Amino acid sequence: MRLAIASDHGGFQLKGQLLAKLREAGHEVEDLGTHSAESTDYPDYAHTLARGVADGTWPRGILVCGTGVGMAIAANRHAGVRAVNCSDTYTARLSREHNDSNVLTVGERVLGPGLAWDVVSAWLEGTFEGGERHTRRVSKIEPR
Ligand code: RB5
Numbered sequence: 001m002r003l004a005i006a007s008d009h010g011g012f013q014l015k016g017q018l019l020a021k022l023r024e025a026g027h028e029v030e031d032l033g034t035h036s037a038e039s040t041d042y043p044d045y046a047h048t049l050a051r052g053v054a055d056g057t058w059p060r061g062i063l064v065c066g067t068g069v070g071m072a073i074a075a076n077r078h079a080g081v082r083a084v085n086c087s088d089t090y091t092a093r094l095s096r097e098h099n100d101s102n103v104l105t106v107g108e109r110v111l112g113p114g115l116a117w118d119v120v121s122a123w124l125e126g127t128f129e130g131g132e133r134h135t136r137r138v139s140k141i142e143p144r
Pocket of ligand 1: 008009010011042065066067068069070071
């Protein structure tokens with residue numbers, strides 16, 4: 001799958017670990033930074049990635065910060081972006097099947113690399129179920 005990934009300093013280490021695993025698994029991943037452990041502002045990275053998901057540059061994206069919370073809040077300010085902050089595989093999978101989430105956020109200070117990878121894998125493998133009821137509900141998410 002084609003993906004973008006980004007983090008702030010709080011997610012820098014986990015981003016590198018996930019990026020390596022994603023590429024090893026055959027995904028085509030663009031790394032939007034940050035590129036060092038120096039302090040940065042998470043919205044800068046969330047907005048860059050979310051803009052690209054919203055305009056179709058990347059079908060899906062992964063954001064990593066300390067908790068995943070700030071990244072999700074910022075990414076969800078973009079129309080068409082459905083970002084979910086997940087710490088378990090069930091929520092990650094269901095966010096795809098029922099909510100058609102297109103951005104996953106995870107927290108380096110919350111998850112170890114093993115569980116983070118399981119969460120990412122569950123999210124990548126999850127497929128939107130579609131159908132009238134889920135499609136109707138997802139279409140109602142955007143403010144009118
Ligand atoms: C940075 O200290 C931290 O606030 C950030 O990585 C993230 O957890 C924000 O939600």
